[in-house]
Amino acid sequence: MKSYFRISDIRSDLESGSVSCVELVRHYLAKIEENKHLNAFLEVWGEEALEKAAEVDAKIASGHAGRLAGVVIALKDVLAFKDHKVSSSSKILKGFESTYNATVVERLLAEDAIFIGRTNCDEFAMGASNENSAFGPVLNAADTSRVPGGSSGGSAVAVQAGMAHAALGSDTGGSIRQPAAFCGLFGLKPTYGLISRWGLLAYASSFDQIGPMCKSLEDTMLLTSIMSGADGNDASMDQQPNRHYQAANPEKKYRFAVMRQAVEHPGLDSQVAEKTRFLLEKLQSQGHEITYFDFELLDYMVPAYYVLTTAEASSNLSRYSGLLYGYRSGDAKDLETTFTLSRSQGFGPEVKRRIMLGTFVLSSDYYDAYYQKAQKVRRIIKDKTAEVLKQADAILIPTTSTPAFKLGEKSKDPVAMYLADLFTVQANLAGNCAISLPLFENRDGLPIGMQLMCSHFQEQNLFDISQELLNIAKE
Ligand code: GLN
Numbered sequence: 001m002k003s004y005f006r007i008s009d010i011r012s013d014l015e016s017g018s019v020s021c022v023e024l025v026r027h028y029l030a031k032i033e034e035n036k037h038l039n040a041f042l043e044v045w046g047e048e049a050l051e052k053a054a055e056v057d058a059k060i061a062s063g064h065a066g067r068l069a070g071v072v073i074a075l076k077d078v079l080a081f082k083d084h085k086v087s088s089s090s091k092i093l094k095g096f097e098s099t100y101n102a103t104v105v106e107r108l109l110a111e112d113a114i115f116i117g118r119t120n121c122d123e124f125a126m127g128a129s130n131e132n133s134a135f136g137p138v139l140n141a142a143d144t145s146r147v148p149g150g151s152s153g154g155s156a157v158a159v160q161a162g163m164a165h166a167a168l169g170s171d172t173g174g175s176i177r178q179p180a181a182f183c184g185l186f187g188l189k190p191t192y193g194l195i196s197r198w199g200l201l202a203y204a205s206s207f208d209q210i211g212p213m214c215k216s217l218e219d220t221m222l223l224t225s226i227m228s229g230a231d232g233n234d235a236s237m238d239q240q241p242n243r244h245y246q247a248a249n250p251e252k253k254y255r256f257a258v259m260r261q262a263v264e265h266p267g268l269d270s271q272v273a274e275k276t277r278f279l280l281e282k283l284q285s286q287g288h289e290i291t292y293f294d295f296e297l298l299d300y301m302v303p304a305y306y307v308l309t310t311a312e313a314s315s316n317l318s319r320y321s322g323l324l325y326g327y328r329s330g331d332a333k334d335l336e337t338t339f340t341l342s343r344s345q346g347f348g349p350e351v352k353r354r355i356m357l358g359t360f361v362l363s364s365d366y367y368d369a370y371y372q373k374a375q376k377v378r379r380i381i382k383d384k385t386a387e388v389l390k391q392a393d394a395i396l397i398p399t400t401s402t403p404a405f406k407l408g409e410k411s412k413d414p415v416a417m418y419l420a421d422l423f424t425v426q427a428n429l430a431g432n433c434a435i436s437l438p439l440f441e442n443r444d445g446l447p448i449g450m451q452l453m454c455s456h457f458q459e460q461n462l463f464d465i466s467q468e469l470l471n472i473a474k475e
Contacts, residue, residue, distance in 0.1 A: 001019070001023070001024075001027040003162060004165060004215075005215045005216045005219075006215075006216045006218050006219060007067075007068070007071050007165070007166075007218070007219050007222055008218065010024070010070045010071060010165070011069065011070070014060050014065075014069060014070045015060065019070075020053075020057050021052075021053035021054070021056045021057045021060070021069065021070045021114065022050060022053045022054055022057060024053065024070055024072055024114075024165075025046075025049045025050050025052075025053040025072060025114060025116070026050070028049075028072045028116055028162075028163055028164055028165075029044070029046050029049070029050075029116070031161065031162050031163045032044055032116070032117070032163045035141070035157075035161045035163055037139065037144070038138060038139045038141055038144070038157050038161060039120055039135070039136050039137065039138050039139060039154070040074075040119055040120055040138050040148075040153075040154040040155075040157040040158045040161070040163060041074070041117045041118070041119055041120065041154065041158065041163070042077050042087070042089065042117075042118050042119065042120050042135055042154070043084075043085060043117050043118050044116060044117035045084070045115060045116060045117050046116075046117075049072070049114050049115065049116045049117075052114045052115075053070075053114055056069050056070060056112045056114065059112060065112050066110060066111035066112035066113075067111045067112075067222065067226065068108060068111035068112050068113035068222075068223075068226070069111075069112040070112075070114070071112075071113050071114065071165050071166065072113075072114050072116050072164050072165045072166075073108060073113050073114065073115055073116065073164055073165065073166050073167060073168065074115075074116055074117055074118070074119045074154070074155055074158040074159070074163065074164035074166075074167040074168070075105070075115055075117070075118050075119065075155075075167070075168055076118070076119050076121050076125075076152050076154065076155045076167065076168055076169050076170060077089050077118040077119060077120065077121055077154070078121065078124075078125055078170050078200055078201040078203075079102045079104065079105060079118075079168060079170075079199060079200060079201075079210070080098035080100055080101060080102040080105065080199035080200075080201070081098055081101060081102070081105050081115060081118075082098055082099065082100055082101045082105075083097060083098070083099075084097060084098060084118070085097050085098075085118070086098050086118065086201065087134075088121070088123060088124045088125065088201045089120055089121045089122065089123045089124075089132075089133040089134055089135055090123045090124060090134050090346065090347065090348065090351065091134045091327055091345070091346050091347075091348070092320045092326050092327045092342070092343070092346030092347055093320070093325070093326040093327070094326055094327040094346075095326065095327075096325050096326045098199075100199065101199060102196075102198060102199020102200060102210075103196035103198040103199055103227075103231045103233060103234070104168060104195060104196065104199070104200075104210050104227045105199060107226055107227055108223075108226060108227070111226055116163075116164050117158075117164075119152070119154030119155045119157075119158050119167060120133050120135055120136075120138050120153065120154030121133060121150065121151045121152055121153060121154055121155070121169075121175075122150040122151035122153070122175075122350070123347070123348045123350065123351050124201070124203055124313070124317065124351050125151040125152075125170055125172055125175055125201075125203045125208075126151065126203065126313070126350050126351055126354055127150040127151045127350060127417070128149065128150045128151070128174065128175075128178060128410075128417055128418075128420040128421055129147040129148075129149065129150045129153070129405070129407075129410065129411065129417065129420070130147060130148055130149065130150040130151065130153025130154065130179075131147065131150070131407065131408075131411045132150070132151075132348060132350040132351075134348055137153075137407060138153040138154045138157050139157070139407070140157065140160075140182060140183060140404050141157055141160045141161040141183070142160070142183065142184065142404070142445060142446055142447060143404065143444070143445075143446060145406055145407060146182075146404040146405060146406055146407065146446070147182065147404055147405060147406070147407055147409075148160070148179050148182055148183050148404065149178040149179030149180075149181065149182035149183065149400075149404060150175060150178070150179060151169075151170075151172075151175040151179075152167070152169030152170065152171070152175045152176055152179050152187075152213065153179050155167035155168065155169045155179070155213050156169070156179035156180060156182065156183040156185060156187075156213055157179075157183060159183070159185055159213055159214065159215060160183040160184060160185060165215075165219075166212060166213065166214045166215070166219055166223060167212075167213045168210060168211070168212060168213070169187065169210070169211060169212075169213050170200055170203075170208055170209065170210050170211070171187075171189040171208075171209050171210075171211055171424075171428065172203050172204050172207045172208050172209075172309060172428060173207065173305050173309065173421045173424060173425040173428050174189075174399075174400075174420075174421045174423075174424025174425060174428075176188065176189050176211045176212075176213060176436075177189055177399050177424050177427075177434060177435070177436035177449065177451060178399060178400055178420065178421070178424055178436070179213070180213050180399070180436040180438070180449060181398075181399035181400050181436045181438070181447065181448065181449025181451075182400070182403065182404035182446075182447060182449075183404075183447060184438040184441070184447030184449075185213050185214060185215060185436075185438055186212075186213070186214045186215070186216065186217055186219075186220045186435065186436070186437060186438060186466075187211065187212075187213045187214075187435065187436045187449075188211040188212055188220050188224060188433070188434075188435045188459075188462075189209055189211050189424075189427055189428065189433065189434045189435070190209050190210075190211050190224060190228070190433050190459065191209075191238075191431060191432060191433040191456045191457050191458075191459065192206075192207075192209055192236075192428075192431035192456075193236055193237045193238040193431070193456075194209070194224075194228050194237075194238060194243075194433070194457065194459065195209060195210050195211065195224075195227045195228055195237075196210075196227075196231035196233060196234040196237055197209070197210065197234050197236070197237075198231055198233035198234045202312075202316040203309065203312075203313055203316065204308065204309035204310075204312035204313055204316070205236070205312055205316060206236075206308075206312060207305075207308070207309055207312070207428040207429075209428075210227065211224070212224060212227070217247075217437075217463060217466055217467060217470065218247060220435070220463070221245035221246065221247065221463050222245075224243075224245055224459060225242060225243055225244050225245045226242070227242075228242045228243050228459075229241045229242025229243065230242075238457065243459070243460075245459055245460055245463055246460075247463075247467065248460070248463075248464050248467075249464075249467070250464055252464075252468075253287045253288050253289065254283075254288050254289070254393045254394065254465055254468065255288070255289045255291065255391070255392045255393050255394075256280075256283060256288060256289065256290050256291070256392060256393070256394055256395075256396045257291055257292075257293050257388045257389070257391065257392035257394070257395045257396070258280065258290060258291070258292050258293070258395070258396055258397065259292075259293060259294075259295045259298065259395065259397055260292045260293065260294055260295070261294065261295050261296070261298040262295075262298065262397040262398070262422075262423055263276055263277075263292075263397065263398075265298075265401060265422070267401050267402075267419070267422070268398070268401045268402075269401060269402040269403065269442075271403070271442040271443065271448070272398050272400070272401060272402060272403065272442075272448055275398075275439070275440040275442075275448050275450075276397075276398050276450070279396075279439065279450060279469070279472070279473060280396075282472050282473070282475070283469075283472060286472060288468075291391070291392065293388050295384065295388075297377070297380065297381055297384065298422070300377050300381075301377075301381060301422070301425050301426055301429060302418055302419060302421055302422060302425060303374070303377075304374040304377040304378055304381070304429065305421065305425040305428070305429055306357070306418055307357075307361050307370050307371060307373075307374035308371070308374050308375065308378060308429075309354075309358075310354045310355075310357040310358035310361065311358045311361050311362050311371055311374075312358070313351075313354050313355065313358050314354070314355045314356075314357075314358025314359045314362065315358070315362075317347075317351070317355055320342075320343065320346065320347075321338070321339050321342065321343070322338045322339060322341070322342025322343065322346070323338060323339075326346065327342055327345070327346040328342050329341035329342045329345050329346075350414075353414065361374075378429050378430075381426060381429045381430055382429065382430040382431065385426060385430040385432060385453075386430070386455070389432075389453075389454065389455045393454070393461060393465060394452045394453060394454050394461070394462065394465050395452070395453040395454075396450065396451070396452055396453075397423050397450075397451055397453075398423060398448070398449065398450055398451060399423060399424065399436040399449035399450060399451040400420065400423060400424070400449065401420075401422055401423065403442050403444075403446035403447065403448055404446055404447075405420075423451060424451070426453070427453050431456060432453050432454065432455060432456055433453070433454050433455075433456070433457070433458060433459050433462050434451055434452065434453040434454075434462075435451065435452050435462055435463075435466055436449040436450070436451050437449060437450050437451075437452065437466055437469055437470065439469065439470070439473040440473065450469065450473075452465055452466060452469070
């Protein structure tokens, strides 16, 4: 089977009859079997995907197939798919099945996408390496001694290793972009409010966004178009109907803003720095404008992010009490021990750490010192980001300061792990859209991602500029 990089190629082969949806699904199922050791999937819906494929084949024959006919998609284990298990890679949701579809699931199904399985991730999407899953780590297919990034590590590896054509992830502080960068994919964190969060198991609601992880920019645009747009079930959204992102070639000269503190950061890997310099020089030589700006707040971003997200998480995760759904401790004797034992046995160590941090920063004695202060820092970061983007079309920085790190390298040191989010949390704190582009590899063949960030709801610009970067990096 040939490897497809674009949905449009799948479509033309389906229409010419050179491939069928059933053949495609069989192919991906074989790849999943072959790559079991990567631990990317928690569950594979093989039979069902084959049945759905046969239905879609019939639709193609009758000329009524949707835009995602034959597109095999993996779902991060944080998205509700009716009558299917969803667990956030946690023991606390043991046995839980969703009773409804997430809006994104509904919209993709309406276009005849085929879901092949749910992917491993960090428990409750808390992590940057996929080592926090209750079901074991995911391995990076480029080098199995390395992490795929997190928290959407299983989704990234599913696409990287050809086990699905595309995948959905969620991004609260980098969980789509960082694994996309580590696995050589396109990963979009849409503007906060572009895509409905209905049916997404919440981590930090004012940060979370769902987005696509793909092998091409074209597919990223198509999936984003289909998933975007108003949804009465998510009150925090932009109320516009869905958008139609398209490849455009405006042949414009762009103004790029580069954060000096990021590109001169002491923790920046030398090959990532080298590629960044190369890209900036190329852009300049093609007539684009590069300006450097100072962002003294860089060192405050990760702390502000962790104060606010743990606060929100501690409240969101209070619903997992052992009473309503999921895991209930067999040792519980009364209401109190149902709560305490179910939660202490059901949640993993990182989730517990964050719940404790979150309740601490929200407690009355510390609310002003931590939570309020972090809210103020968030506001300043948002304003500063908006100000920079008034003078520039996009902010350009590497997605991560290093390529994929080794399994176990940071798992004993939570602060080192939190710092892996250094370049990605800004877009979530400010709500902007941001994309990671798979532009380079280091000398060992490990992918290096470059990140673009644009103003709120400027996804079309983000895609246009991404195309320009792809053209330039290819030359
Ligand atoms: N690594 C970050 C965290 O652990 C980001 C996670 C995410 O975006 N879901 O919170």
